[in-house]
Amino acid sequence: MANFTKKAIEASFLKLLTERPLSQITVKDIVADCGINRNTFYYHFEDIPKLIEDMVEEDAEAIIRAYPTIEKFEDCLGAVLDTALSKKRAVLHIYHSASRDIYELYLWKVCDHVIDVYLATALNGRRIKDEDLCVIQKYLSSLAFGIISNWLKDGMPDNIRAVFARLSEIKKGMIQEMISRCEEQ
């Protein structure tokens, strides 16, 4: 089955999160909004943090489905941005009222997911040592995490796209060069 109820819970939560901060949203509010029993919420999700986690993971997977290969590092960040911007108010409400730990957990999850896909594309079949791959993965994932954190801190300003474009010029080819240096002979 297609879990329409689960989707409806997520949709209601997102809607409420667009209206007010996380701290002012209860399970009762959510189930009232989509007209289901409170137990049904607990059937699908352990609690609200898990609901958020689920939604973030689904977003990450949706990004990956939409971009089965990611050619440029900036596209990879851009994909995350587009998703976040499509629910800007909700994301900011999460960012400002979720505990720092929770918020970081989610962001890392997205960054790791998406960077993995980008890296697979960038490697293009070439083989490098697992340790090196791990280092590069961590480097890129951290870079993405940092950039996005910075952007969230500033309230998700729209000029981020221009920043990416400029960044793209500045660091052109550097990731490919890193990979080449690690390449096994």
Add this chain to the structure above:
Amino acid sequence: MANFTKKAIEASFLKLLTERPLSQITVKDIVADCGINRNTFYYHFEDIPKLIEDMVEEDAEAIIRAYPTIEKFEDCLGAVLDTALSKKRAVLHIYHSASRDIYELYLWKVCDHVIDVYLATALNGRRIKDEDLCVIQKYLSSLAFGIISNWLKDGMPDNIRAVFARLSEIKKGMIQEMISRCEEQ
């Protein structure tokens, strides 16, 4: 519960009906589109005609909810129009490929529903004989049916609004006058 599956079936059907004529849509297509078991369709609906009937009835009820009172006869037709226009391609596919009987059944249903609400508003508490009420109801419902049939026949042209506006001027006050003539002393 809120019957999310039922809504999903209706949404899939509407989507398919926007893409191709009714004759080319099977139950299998519908359940495939929304990713559910074929039996689940039959759990909610007897068959496709009943599905259409359900959707039409829901539309009619939605119109009534949106316009709990209807001041002008033209508003009443306008409400039906808005609903139909919001799914123009699908409505035309129904109009052209459903059997005449079925299509007329649905249209009458909508007209009767909406005219009832309009009449209740127009009466504004005044009492007239049941027979008279019945006559006026039939008259208005037939008028609505005819106008909408004509509009469908012509492919739902957009200028219908202007036609309504003009009609409104021409027949101003006539319905109120009919009611007054029937009013019991």
Add this chain to the structure above:
DNA sequence: ACCCCATGCCTAAAAATCAGGCATGGGGCA
């Protein structure tokens, strides 16, 4: 300090969805 309310959880009943199969009948094709 007290109360209220959200939470998380439990049980049992009811509702909804599923898999698999069967008979029918109409449409298309040889």
Add this chain to the structure above:
DNA sequence: TGCCCCATGCCTGATTTTTAGGCATGGGGT
């Protein structure tokens, strides 16, 4: 014409999902 395919409508029983109602806990606000 006869045959075959496939959609239909329906059935059964298993499984999953949703519901109603209640209970204990703990934190926040008065």
